[in-house]
Amino acid sequence: MIAGPHVVDISVDPLDQRRRRRRAWLRIGFPVAGVALMIATILAIALYSYRANRSGALALSNDLLATLEERVTVTLSHYLDPAVRAVRIARATVPDGTNPARLPLIDALASSLLREVTQIDDVGFGDSDGNYVMVRRSANGGTDVKVVHNMPRPRRVTWIHHDAAGEEIGREDDPHDDFDPRTRPWYSGALGKDDVAWTNVYVFFTSHLPGITVSASRRDADGRAHVVEIDIALTALSDFLSSLEIGRSGRAVIIDKAGRLIAAPAGIEMLRKGDGATTARVDEVGDPVLEHAYDRFRTDGYAHHVIEVDDRRYIAAVRPLTSAGRDWALMMVVPEDDFVGFVAGNNRKALGMSLVVVALAAVLASLLVRQGLRADRSARLLLDRQQAIHRQSTAFAALAADASVFDPASGQPPRGLTETLADVGRARRVSLWRLTAGGQLLHCEDSFERDTGGHADGFELHRDELPQLFAHLLTGEELHVADAARDRRTAELHRLIMAPLGTRILLSVPVRRHERVVGVLWLEDAEGATGTTDFARAVANMLALRMGEAPAGVGEKRVHETPTGSRGGRRDFDADLRLREIDPAAIAAQVYGGVSAMVLHLTDPSAMAQRTAAGEHSLTDEIVRALQQFALTYDIPYLKLVGHEIVAAAGFDAPEADGAARIADAAVALRQRCLTLFEGCDRPPEFRIGLDHGIAIGSVVGSDPKVFNLWGEAVRSADSMARTALPGTIQATEAAFAQLRHDFLFRPRGRFFLPRIGEAQTFVLSGRL
Numbered sequence: 066m067i068a069g070p071h072v073v074d075i076s077v078d079p080l081d082q083r084r085r086r087r088r089a090w091l092r093i094g095f096p097v098a099g100v101a102l103m104i105a106t107i108l109a110i111a112l113y114s115y116r117a118n119r120s121g122a123l124a125l126s127n128d129l130l131a132t133l134e135e136r137v138t139v140t141l142s143h144y145l146d147p148a149v150r151a152v153r154i155a156r157a158t159v160p161d162g163t164n165p166a167r168l169p170l171i172d173a174l175a176s177s178l179l180r181e182v183t184q185i186d187d188v189g190f191g192d193s194d195g196n197y198v199m200v201r202r203s204a205n206g207g208t209d210v211k212v213v214h215n216m217p218r219p220r221r222v223t224w225i226h227h228d229a230a231g232e233e234i235g236r237e238d239d240p241h242d243d244f245d246p247r248t249r250p251w252y253s254g255a256l257g258k259d260d261v262a263w264t265n266v267y268v269f270f271t272s273h274l275p276g277i278t279v280s281a282s283r284r285d286a287d288g289r290a291h292v293v294e295i296d297i298a299l300t301a302l303s304d305f306l307s308s309l310e311i312g313r314s315g316r317a318v319i320i321d322k323a324g325r326l327i328a329a330p331a332g333i334e335m336l337r338k339g340d341g342a343t344t345a346r347v348d349e350v351g352d353p354v355l356e357h358a359y360d361r362f363r364t365d366g367y368a369h370h371v372i373e374v375d376d377r378r379y380i381a382a383v384r385p386l387t388s389a390g391r392d393w394a395l396m397m398v399v400p401e402d403d404f405v406g407f408v409a410g411n412n413r414k415a416l417g418m419s420l421v422v423v424a425l426a427a428v429l430a431s432l433l434v435r436q437g438l439r440a441d442r443s444a445r446l447l448l449d450r451q452q453a454i455h456r457q458s459t460a461f462a463a464l465a466a467d468a469s470v471f472d473p474a475s476g477q478p479p480r481g482l483t484e485t486l487a488d489v490g491r492a493r494r495v496s497l498w499r500l501t502a503g504g505q506l507l508h509c510e511d512s513f514e515r516d517t518g519g520h521a522d523g524f525e526l527h528r529d530e531l532p533q534l535f536a537h538l539l540t541g542e543e544l545h546v547a548d549a550a551r552d553r554r555t556a557e558l559h560r561l562i563m564a565p566l567g568t569r570i571l572l573s574v575p576v577r578r579h580e581r582v583v584g585v586l587w588l589e590d591a592e593g594a595t596g597t598t599d600f601a602r603a604v605a606n607m608l609a610l611r612m613g614e615a616p617a618g619v620g621e622k623r624v625h626e627t628p629t630g631s632r633g634g635r636r637d638f639d640a641d642l643r644l645r646e647i648d649p650a651a652i653a654a655q656v657y658g659g660v661s662a663m664v665l666h667l668t669d670p671s672a673m674a675q676r677t678a679a680g681e682h683s684l685t686d687e688i689v690r691a692l693q694q695f696a697l698t699y700d701i702p703y704l705k706l707v708g709h710e711i712v713a714a715a716g717f718d719a720p721e722a723d724g725a726a727r728i729a730d731a732a733v734a735l736r737q738r739c740l741t742l743f744e745g746c747d748r749p750p751e752f753r754i755g756l757d758h759g760i761a762i763g764s765v766v767g768s769d770p771k772v773f774n775l776w777g778e779a780v781r782s783a784d785s786m787a788r789t790a791l792p793g794t795i796q797a798t799e800a801a802f803a804q805l806r807h808d809f810l811f812r813p814r815g816r817f818f819l820p821r822i823g824e825a826q827t828f829v830l831s832g833r834l
Contacts (some may be wrong), residue, residue: 096431111416123405126312148297151295155293156282156293159171161192163190188200195247197213203227210226213242223237224236255281320394325344326345487515494589498526506526507526514566524832525736534558546570656777660716755782760778789827802828813826813828
């Protein structure tokens, strides 16, 4: 696998970076670790406390449930045992309770039992002939006696009513009563037993309330069976279960081995719907918690269990009630939160109070981190300031040793100055610009890229391209922009100059002389080292001397690599250049495939006759003289003045790239000379230059003198470029750009429609690389 190249900043000490990161981590890590350890400790203590308290609360809840179970057992025993003793007493006292002669004794005995034992609902006697005597409480505080005379016939049912004093107050017969004691479960259950017998829960025939019956039997000398029964209503037992406090919302029921309800608190319907003869099963009352507890009891037997219903935990306890004489059981269910809810609540409160301690610790830790980082930052800033002072001292010493960079007579780009600025400010690029043409153009004196170590100069920016930037520059204010692409003053500059390099931060320091802005210093992506701005201001003040007093002719002498000198031979510019490469007598017309053409277009014909500042020549004369000199310097064979346009061409027989480079060098030098001349006349740059490379046709015309005329696509496209260029700039076609892009600096201008060519990309030539 081949790894891609990595860009390494050799100016940064990796060991120092690692030390800084390690120190920052220590500054932050220890306080944060302390707070994290405190939080972890508090959580561990809270978890342990919660589990210990919960375990203790559950243990107490088990003890509480066991106590409640004992209480219910004792209460049930006290509730049922008196009825058992009463049955035994009645069997011994009134062995033949159905004998009519025994009615006064039976009434007295039953009245005493009903008065002393409140849970007894009625006392009854039955025999094997179907005779029956029953005594129950009446509404007036007395008793009601039911007598069923079945044998000997005829059958008769009589109700006898007594008041509270025992006196008879009424008597009536009930011919519709068909009660037969021999069909009742208490009668059949007692036969053949020496001890008492208990029935299942059923609904009483007379009161229609759920209850149970305890009975006992004996036989007389004639073999007749006599049974004593006492009905016990379960409403009082249900009321007792309702009074139990099992947590905040717990409840208890008594069930038999089949799951039928014996007693239940209020809110639970005991009677089965649609069948008044029996009570409901525990899984038929619509209580999901009791249903789950009963299911768990059927699988695991008597025990304490924890069940979960609807995402809530319940404690379920089932205990047998042996004192009832039947297979009864007490079932209790209570939400676990009723016993341990306070534990979670107290734990949350404790955690809330602990958060105050954690918050205070976090604040102290943040202050410690802040103080430590501030100390490191202060030490680092002090070190950076010392290094910056050292760099600035070294830079000032270097500038003092090469004072020629501030000499206005110097014709060389101030390369040492831009390199020094880039080193002091750690900027990716530093450029020095002169404001010319009455504030209409920015001419680059020098541009240095620190990453590549390359220099460039000579390219220009026109005010029409950057109106916002020029408007701010002429105010003389400094400009600090963190993102040049988003600032309206520098957005166009970013698109044209900064975006190709990938820079975004811009520091602009104007160069002023006599309160007038004459230039500007630009530092791109400077690291913001201490004193960078102050150093740039000092350099700008020194540069004011160079820019403010530069002689008018300096600009045009500034060429980088002068191409091959004049090839010799006489050039006649009277009407047309006589090309020594072409014999006019030998051709009638010649097609040249690689001609580079330049057209200079003067936009204000009235200014052509204006005198220059020296007053010796007109503006047009100075331009033509300069162009003649450039034609000799750069070996331009074709040069013609046509009205307010000048046409130049090269590359008739030389290599195409060589001819294109010579015509481009001439164009750059001509632009600089024109800018100087127009500025000297205090006029805006009323000229445009166009370049193209392509096919041209040359032919000798006329008789005496014969002149060589050039026309075709290259000349026509160069003329279109000159007419559509911005004032004071050089606009080139895509074909010219393709020939010159390796040796000259361009920036895109846009797309334009050219006759017979269509839409084409155009470029602005700034200078030679």
